[in-house]
């Protein structure tokens with residue numbers, strides 16, 4: 001067990017309850033000094049926290065033993081009253097025991113990883129769960145945190161190891177004339193594995209959209225009511241609206257939760273042939289951003305600047321003025337907004353339907369390396385390469401999977417991943 005560390009696990013500020021966590025070899029001793037005794041592990045116990053002969057607060061104390069805590073070390077958790085002075089007093093007392101130091105950002109999780117309580121993908125899942133703002137993000141992050149990727153990778157590894165063992169056997173017995181040709185079995189294992197990895201890699205895009213959010217652009221002619229619609233959808237005055245056509249010149253972004261999905265709504269400049277060079281630039285940007293978005297809402301007929309893609313929503317604005325045809329909406333009165341939201345939700349859930357268990361670019365890169373190596377091996381098998389070379393390439397594939405779960409080459413990754421954590425996590 002490492003040096004003992006402590007920090008508040010809850011955010012600073014006034015609250016009913018705050019939780020202070022202590023982890024490391026002296027964690028239980030810190031508890032004994034502050035509370036007079038150490039409660040039985042995993043049983044909540046009410047204790048007075050005292051220091052220098054003064055009661056600081058009444059606390060619910062939880063004790064965890066080595067190997068059975070979040071960090072994998074001895075842990076003491078104090079649920080105290082969430083007042084700023086209470087938290088400060090208890091933190092000061094812990095520091096004054098001289099047994100523990102303040103934790104660095106992400107240090108609790110770092111220890112959980114170092115002690116094998118979480119693999120790297122679970123650490124990422126935890127970060128995602130803490131950052132989750134929508135239902136879809138929460139569900140996905142929880143799945144990642146549960147270790148689903150690690151389990152899948154373990155199955156893939158086992159098959160790679162089987163293939164490697166078959167090939168290594170031919171090396172070991174090279175002089176003795178191996179009676180069986182292992183090529184068909186190795187080829188069978190790798191072909192199926194390759195297909196699975198490719199399927200998984202292809203499904204990352206949808207999962208990434210859940211994690212990072214979708215972009216939905218509102219496009220249409222000047223004065224079509226785009227900004228008013230955006231404000232209505234976002235429920236606040238995010239974009240400037242006015243009667244003067246061409247008010248929106250840059251792309252305005254509003255982040256919102258749409259049916260459980262994180263969505264950035266984009267309000268773009270009205271599309272028209274203008275003389276004004278600034279407006280023309282605005283229109284150029286509008287078209288580029290709208291094209292790159294995941295989905296577009298066309299207010300009014302597309303005027304040829306931009307073609308609707310499958311799934312895009314074609315709507316008619318200012319429905320309150322009697323505009324009809326298709327989906328008629330009014331940002332001003334709210335007419336048709338429910339239906340529009342419904343259609344948006346349907347389109348988004350269609351886009352994430354194939355989401356896999358891998359969720360980020362890092363996973364895509366690692367899988368990509370594995371896929372590349374397996375393809376190579378299959379090619380070499382067909383061309384009767386030396387078993388030693390095949391074995392080496394198979395080790396590359398294994399290495400890619402090990403990097404994915406953080407079994408090797410983690411230092412650089414850890415720095416990047418833990419930089420997103422703050423103190424107490």
Ligand SMILES: Nc1nc2c(ncn2[C@@H]2O[C@H](COP(=O)(O)OP(=O)(O)OP(=O)(O)O)[C@@H](O)[C@H]2O)c(=O)[nH]1
Pocket residue numbers: 220221222223224225226227228229240241242243244245246247248249268269270271317318319320321329330331332333
């Ligand atoms: N009656 C009615 N008027 C609307 C509606 N939506 C917008 N307007 C009005 O139409 C004008 C233009 O609205 P905006 O939302 O700024 O339109 P826009 O498409 O963003 O315009 P640009 O930024 O110029 O491209 C404003 O005077 C709005 O009040 C609507 O649903 N019904």
